Amino acid sequence: MSLVKVKNLKISFKQYDNIVHAVRGISFEINQGESLGIVGESGSGKSVTFMTVMGLMNSPTSIVEADLIEIDGINVLDQSKENIKKIRGKIAAMVFQDSMTSFDPLHTIGYQIAETIITHKNIDKKEALKKAEHLLERVEIQNADKVLNYYPHQLSGGMLQRSMIAMALSCEPKLLIADEPTTALDVTVQAQILQLLTDIQQETNMSFVMITHDLGVIAETVDRVLVMYSGKIMENSNVFDIFNQPKHPYTKALIDSIPGREPGKKRLKEISKEDRDLWYAGT
Ligand SMILES: Nc1ncnc2c1ncn2[C@@H]1O[C@H](COP(=O)(O)OP(=O)(O)O)[C@@H](O)[C@H]1O
Ligand SMILES: [Mg+2]
Incomplete structure (x- = not known):
């Protein structure tokens, strides 16, 4: 079964008098x-x-055209x-190269993962923090209970990337x-x-x-x-x-x-x- 369907996707950017054609009519599917x-x-x-x-x-200069962009049966273009x-x-969740910019420097890792969980699941803060701790353990972070209270700048690049993956996985x-x-x-x-x-x-x-x-x-x-x-x-x-x-x-x-x-x-x-x-x- 296809989870993702993309048909004839074209993405361009307006640049002064020019148009840059970044993606020129691609189609692909991804199975579950x-x-x-x-x-x-x-x-x-x-x-x-x-x-x-x-x-x-959401670039204001982008022009997106496609016959279809569908994830899990939902047409993304219509939403x-x-x-x-x-x-x-x-x-669907996405992890980027620079995980430092994906976290808010003013909040702890635990707070941020828990907030993401609470947005999508009807559970209280304590439960969400427990789940965040399990997720940090799942991405093989040592002393997950302590790391929950760390701020992003206190983590190494590898640990931050693991935390980012934990956050992405938090809503399954x-x-x-x-x-x-x-x-x-x-x-x-x-x-x-x-x-x-x-x-x-x-x-x-x-x-x-x-x-x-x-x-x-x-x-x-x-x-x-x-x-x-x-x-x-x-x-x-x-x-x-x-x-x-x-x-x-x-x-x-x-x-x-x-x-x-x-x-x-x-x-x-x-x-x-x-x-x-x-x-x-x-x-
Ligand atoms: N916001 C933007 N404004 C103008 N051009 C962009 C923008 N984002 C990407 N591009 C252009 O679109 C093309 C594809 O970019 P990108 O998808 O980031 O490449 P890749 O991820 O394969 O390195 C590049 O030529 C890039 O300069
Ligand atoms: Mg890239």
Whole structure:
């Protein structure tokens, strides 16, 4: 069963006299329980796509068009702002790269997670704090009872990202979207957080979207991969085929750019004009 359906989504931005076409007619579906990687270089349209799916695209210069954006049977395009808020949290939640900006510096972590729970569930403050503590334990934070009383600036980057994941999970969403959740962290912490997200996804059977510019990051964590380039979907295949039979030169370049796969090659290869013309002709 499809939890998310997106048909012919186009996102543009007005810029002075110009229009920037950030997303140029993409369609995809996400099944219940499926984990999907969205890969593409910076600027390819990954974040704006999922901000729009979540009803978070509120830039005054944005123009969003789509035949359909549906989450759990609800057409996102038809909903009021209030309804969209309900969808967020309860049906779908998103974790961002910079978790520091997602927390209010003036309130403790426990308070903020508890408040989110209270907004969506009819329970009292004490119960909500207990639930927040369990969530912090679930994301493997040591001394969760103490951390509840910490302010965001008292936590390390990795701990903050774990707390952000706890907050996202607090309303038991059917879909979790993680937008470059580990990019700002060092490699060891990155691996731990990815493992945590994978474990939680398998345990809860929620759908999971992992957005990254680094194909290496998702190789072992997702079922299927969408490769985006310049606002289009270049490839949509299971993760095995992406690595073993990449169809597009761009996907091959992404694979070659994974550090450690081919010694010495760390940068993305430049795409030749011929290749680019070929894709546009075919898409
Ligand atoms: N608020 C905005 N105003 C103008 N252009 C934007 C805005 N947000 C994103 N863009 C542009 O849309 C394109 C896609 O951005 P984004 O989805 O953030 O890329 P990615 O997440 O793949 O790195 C980029 O060219 C970016 O500059
Ligand atoms: Mg992005």
